[in-house]
Amino acid sequence: MPSTIPALLCLGLCLSQRISTQQQTLPKPSIWAKPSFMVPEEKPVTIYCQGNYGAVEYQLHFEGSLSAVERPKPPERINKVKFHIPAMTSRTAGRYSCFYRVGELWSEPSDSLDLVVTGMYDTPTLSVHPGPEVISGEKVTFYCRLGTATSTFFLLKEGRSSVRRGYGKVQAEFPMGSVTASHRGTYRCFGSYNNHAWSFPSEPVKLLVTGDTENTSLAPTDPTAPELALWDHTAQNLVRVGLAFLVLVALVWLLVEDRLSRKRTRERASRASTGQCRRSLNTKTL
Structure with missing residues (x-):
């Protein structure tokens, strides 16, 4: 019986500590990707993690391992951070989650975000x-x-x-x-x-x-x-061709305008020179 009392006391203390720890865990953050969770190969994507104001650190985990860290400044005015992936590949596609920290307390993990890379190999x-x-x-x-x-x-x-x-x-x-x-x-x-x-x-x-x-x-x-529509390659190509055409037209216009401006300058200089010669001849004749 005496040996049972310390065991019960230990069990009660452990449960109390566990409950206290659970109460001190911060709510889980939100996680999402823009422009989409599906990203064409070599295209950029941004992962957002939103926690609480006052969070001093955000961690992004990829497949269960720490991938990136962001520390917002000033933390009291910012409640979300961005993690940028400049070019999506099969190596960066996978499951992401994030955490944030306020003081010494960490949040629960966010829900999982599955990033998918598209544009691989064939077309169905x-x-x-x-x-x-x-x-x-x-x-x-x-x-x-x-x-x-x-x-x-x-x-x-x-x-x-x-x-x-x-x-x-x-x-x-x-x-x-x-x-x-x-x-x-x-x-x-x-x-x-x-x-x-x-x-x-x-x-x-x-x-x-x-x-x-x-x-x-x-x-x-x-x-x-x-x-x-992100994968509408025809529309994207038409936009690129249109922009290139506009740039070409602008360059041609600038070249023509420059040539006409130089021609007008030469004509004015020629007229001024001719007028000066005539005035000199008239002076000598007198």
Whole structure:
């Protein structure tokens, strides 16, 4: 009996210390990525970690190990920090989390952020059955096909953050069931080489659902959703060509303006010289 009392006292003290420690743990921070958690290869991305005002240190962890540290100044006016990745690669793709510290107290870890690198190797094809234009209530299935190197596929809808996963040797099926107006939108798919390395996106497929009299409005866009237009290479190339054309026009205009300005200067100088000669001749004649 006497030996039981110290054991009970020790157990009570340990539980008290554990409860005290748990009460002193700071709330977990928020973590997100911009422009998206899906980043084309070699493109930049910024990871944000938001904690409490007064935090003197933020730590970013990658796959469970310390990756980067930020110390905001002044800490009392800043409650979030940025961790910049200048060029996304397969080595920087993976699972991230962050912590912050106020005084000597550390926060709980944030939720996990899975950064995905896209634009790896091949491009899948996306199709929809029975077709891109259907009547509300019809059953629709998307098919994503990629003949090499993968058996895992992902389907995404533009403006939504949710991702659907499918499996198959060269093709995955994504049954949507009986569709409504909420299924309208633009879809793309990816083949996956691992959880954090995906293929180029497929060409977009726009699904049009008609005849839904109960719900004709679309759900609001999720501000955290990936912007699939980021991979519209044709649009990006057209913008680059347009900008290059404008720069070329501006250079040509500057060269022409410079040449005309020099010509006008020479003409003025020539007229001034001719006038001076005439005045000299008139003076000598007199």
